[in-house]
Amino acid sequence: MTFCLKNSRNIISKLKPKVGLLSLMKQSSDCCYSSCLNHSNHCNFLPVTATSPFVKQLKNPDSNSHKKGRFFVFERFESTTAEKQIASVPNGEDNQVLNFPGGKVIFSPEMRFLSESPSLHAHCYRVLDDNGQLIRHSNFIQVSEDIAVKMYSNMVTLQTLDTIFYEAQRQGRISFYVTTIGEEAINIASAAALTLDDFVFPQYREPGVLLWRGFTLQEFANQCFGNKADYGKGRQMPIHYGSNKHKYFTVSSTIATQIPHAVGAAYSLKMDKKDACAVTYFGDGGTSEGDFHAALNFAAVTEAPVIFICRNNGWAISTPTSDQFRSDGIAVRGQAYGVRSIRVDGNDVLAIYSAVHAARKMAVNEHRPILIEAVTYRVGHHSTSDDSTKYRPADEIEWWRMARDPVTRFRKWIESNGWWSSEAESQLRSSIRNQLLQAIQLAEKVEKPPVKDLFTDVYDDLPPNLREQEKLLRETINRHPKDYPADVPL
Amino acid sequence: MQLQPKLIALQLLHLRNPALGEGLEEEMERDPRVCVMGEDVGHYGGSYKVTKGLATKFGDLRVLDTPIAENSFTGMGIGAAMTGLRPVVEGMNMGFLLLAFNQISNNCGMLHYTSGGQFTIPIVIRGPGGVGRQLGAEHSQRLESYFQSIPGIQMVACSTPYNAKGLMKAAIRSENPVILFEHVLLYNLKERIPDEDYICNLEEAELVRPGEDITILTYSRMRYHVMQAAKTLVNKGYDPEVIDIRSLKPFDLYTIGNSVKKTHRVLIVEECMRTGGIGASLTAAITENFHDYLDAPVMCLSSQDVPTPYAGTLEEWTVVQPAQIVTAVEQLCQ
Numbered sequence: 001m002t003f004c005l006k007n008s009r010n011i012i013s014k015l016k017p018k019v020g021l022l023s024l025m026k027q028s029s030d031c032c033y034s035s036c037l038n039h040s041n042h043c044n045f046l047p048v049t050a051t052s053p054f055v056k057q058l059k060n061p062d063s064n065s066h067k068k069g070r071f072f073v074f075e076r077f078e079s080t081t082a083e084k085q086i087a088s089v090p091n092g093e094d095n096q097v098l099n100f101p102g103g104k105v106i107f108s109p110e111m112r113f114l115s116e117s118p119s120l121h122a123h124c125y126r127v128l129d130d131n132g133q134l135i136r137h138s139n140f141i142q143v144s145e146d147i148a149v150k151m152y153s154n155m156v157t158l159q160t161l162d163t164i165f166y167e168a169q170r171q172g173r174i175s176f177y178v179t180t181i182g183e184e185a186i187n188i189a190s191a192a193a194l195t196l197d198d199f200v201f202p203q204y205r206e207p208g209v210l211l212w213r214g215f216t217l218q219e220f221a222n223q224c225f226g227n228k229a230d231y232g233k234g235r236q237m238p239i240h241y242g243s244n245k246h247k248y249f250t251v252s253s254t255i256a257t258q259i260p261h262a263v264g265a266a267y268s269l270k271m272d273k274k275d276a277c278a279v280t281y282f283g284d285g286g287t288s289e290g291d292f293h294a295a296l297n298f299a300a301v302t303e304a305p306v307i308f309i310c311r312n313n314g315w316a317i318s319t320p321t322s323d324q325f326r327s328d329g330i331a332v333r334g335q336a337y338g339v340r341s342i343r344v345d346g347n348d349v350l351a352i353y354s355a356v357h358a359a360r361k362m363a364v365n366e367h368r369p370i371l372i373e374a375v376t377y378r379v380g381h382h383s384t385s386d387d388s389t390k391y392r393p394a395d396e397i398e399w400w401r402m403a404r405d406p407v408t409r410f411r412k413w414i415e416s417n418g419w420w421s422s423e424a425e426s427q428l429r430s431s432i433r434n435q436l437l438q439a440i441q442l443a444e445k446v447e448k449p450p451v452k453d454l455f456t457d458v459y460d461d462l463p464p465n466l467r468e469q470e471k472l473l474r475e476t477i478n479r480h481p482k483d484y485p486a487d488v489p490l
Numbered sequence: 491m492q493l494q495p496k497l498i499a500l501q502l503l504h505l506r507n508p509a510l511g512e513g514l515e516e517e518m519e520r521d522p523r524v525c526v527m528g529e530d531v532g533h534y535g536g537s538y539k540v541t542k543g544l545a546t547k548f549g550d551l552r553v554l555d556t557p558i559a560e561n562s563f564t565g566m567g568i569g570a571a572m573t574g575l576r577p578v579v580e581g582m583n584m585g586f587l588l589l590a591f592n593q594i595s596n597n598c599g600m601l602h603y604t605s606g607g608q609f610t611i612p613i614v615i616r617g618p619g620g621v622g623r624q625l626g627a628e629h630s631q632r633l634e635s636y637f638q639s640i641p642g643i644q645m646v647a648c649s650t651p652y653n654a655k656g657l658m659k660a661a662i663r664s665e666n667p668v669i670l671f672e673h674v675l676l677y678n679l680k681e682r683i684p685d686e687d688y689i690c691n692l693e694e695a696e697l698v699r700p701g702e703d704i705t706i707l708t709y710s711r712m713r714y715h716v717m718q719a720a721k722t723l724v725n726k727g728y729d730p731e732v733i734d735i736r737s738l739k740p741f742d743l744y745t746i747g748n749s750v751k752k753t754h755r756v757l758i759v760e761e762c763m764r765t766g767g768i769g770a771s772l773t774a775a776i777t778e779n780f781h782d783y784l785d786a787p788v789m790c791l792s793s794q795d796v797p798t799p800y801a802g803t804l805e806e807w808t809v810v811q812p813a814q815i816v817t818a819v820e821q822l823c824q
Contacts, residue, residue: 199573201569230606231605231606231608232604232605232606232608233606233607235603235604235606236604240604242604242605242606242608242609243608244605244608244609249572249605249609250601250604250605250606250608250609252596252597252600252601252604254592254596254597257565257592257593257596257597258569259562259565260561260562260563260564260565260566260568260569260593261565261566261568261569261572261597262569263562263565263566263569264565264566264567264568264569264570264571264572264573264575264577265569265570265572265573267551267554267566267569267570267575268569268570268573268574268575269573270551271525271551271552271575272574278569278573290559290561290562291561291562291565293559294557294559294561294562294563295562295565295566297557297559298556298557298559298562298563298566301557302554456607457602457603457606457607458602458603458641458642459602459642459644459666460610460664460665460666463693463740464740464743465740
């Protein structure tokens, strides 16, 4: 209390020419009592380390809500004569609080820049420690044995899928592949926390979400081999999965273009008043694209039920995050756009599950966007066209692969609960491996899509120019049948 | 039933329901999934007042005011279209949609194809474009030339209140992404249009004036320059056939072809730049398909290959003027 009074006299003397302040305090004269006693001096506009004697949080003095806010703590104890003198001067342009169209501002004679980095980095939410044991006092959403085992099995399946398909590419059986090694927890746990009604807009490192939703190993293989059974009719590169029945929107190679799509989808869900949200995934590199910023802004303004999940895996091909941005990661950007955010340990299944679960509830019930930054590490290369040992040390990669593997970490937890055993482990792994090898062999043998699928789906019907082009193509094929590949039907 | 055609302006500033706005309103009433998004389209009614009154009638959610990020709100429209809505995205000026090129080319035109037909994008992208009156180079873009190669999209250009309303409605009902090009200087036209529901075919050209001597192909504002030149030509004894091609992608080669077979001479009058414009593609298409029917090479009058200057007289001479059209016809018909 003494503190308040002493400072208040200093302030008042500085304030003499600035009259509006005291007249505002007059408005809030009923309620400062408790705040004064609490020394709760929080400054809305300056960093916590500020030494300014000003207490600046003044919420809407001209509305009833000011009775709940915090105030200039000293005004009740000031001399009333001084107050009367100053109150007689009319509110003019010297008002300490001014309403600009962009927002209410509180003036300050001190020139203080907002720091470019906070003194404390945003905290990272984590439930399991590195050894898969629950951290004391962690709060998380309980997971049943069924869900836990299902999540674990899916993670193992994803890991095996990646290993085998990567090898298939190296053997020349498929042309391209992108692995998700190291990010299995983000893929599976986030998918498990969503419902099947939610729309998913992936970047390209989230096949686990599709796997969780029921895409079969054969369907994955078909897309990678681009055969007749591929839902995309062989038109896209491998790993560009898409399935409307699983509400998983076809992967587009362009970075971050799916983020505004998700906002549009969320907007449509909101218009239709559905109990569902849109979810979109992207990497740390994707957050540099303009689409990311505008989409977050839009989502906040339109109050769209969308969850933005950033897989901050440290690398955008060869660009480390220190060359990608200088902000404290991605989570802090949410606040800049008015979006609630959280940073989560991306290799912790339970933390991801809880965070996405909570985010979904908020998104759907409160119609708001949520930003989740899942910190992790990209253990694999960017793709089969990349050799990451060229730009990062091999022992760093190995360390993350072995010591920080999310799959092993979760296994330790389910084993400690008695829900898993090493027999179950070896059984699962060999079974998945066999299924995958079979799927690949089958997919290789299936015919490729026919030539007519080259021209369909550009529009809803074939327009005359495409019909003509198809006709010309078929004529050329007829004239040179030996030059036409044998495994492509006409 | 008595037909009560009403006098309606293509667009009249500060008045409700011009032809475009009426088309949009009728479609929004007919189908609750139709929605509008763009800058200042809500209570402000749009920069050319096409969407005036819609926000009051249909609410803020169906007429969405977006922040300034063309690539992203076009992306948002694409996402909404893939999940069942039928958005109409407005570019405040077509030139601003250059910022949306990535979404239009890589996603709008492409996702139906790359998803194997699983996801459709029934979006309409529209806005005022073309050379206006001293709007400066950045506000005088002709985007039809840049967008014409994108596979998967359709492009139409309206030129009268009648076809504006008809094309707007047809575009909204189409399952394909359609880009509707309006012209800044044509918003003040007045014409009587029918009361009853009608749509114009998106792929059809419009015969404006039948004739025997020469086929003049044009679209959007140049139609009016051509018609003005036609009056002079008729006085000089020529009989030009004027066709407003309307459908810029794909070309209505059926109507065009029939006309070429009749007159054997073609003049294309367009507002695009000389290089790589609609006229360039149309010349190639006609020469390829109707070479045998031509008595003279196809002639194409286009705007100069310069950024549109601000000065009024200079601006006038970057676009094709009726006098040039008359000279060209006389040359071709020798």
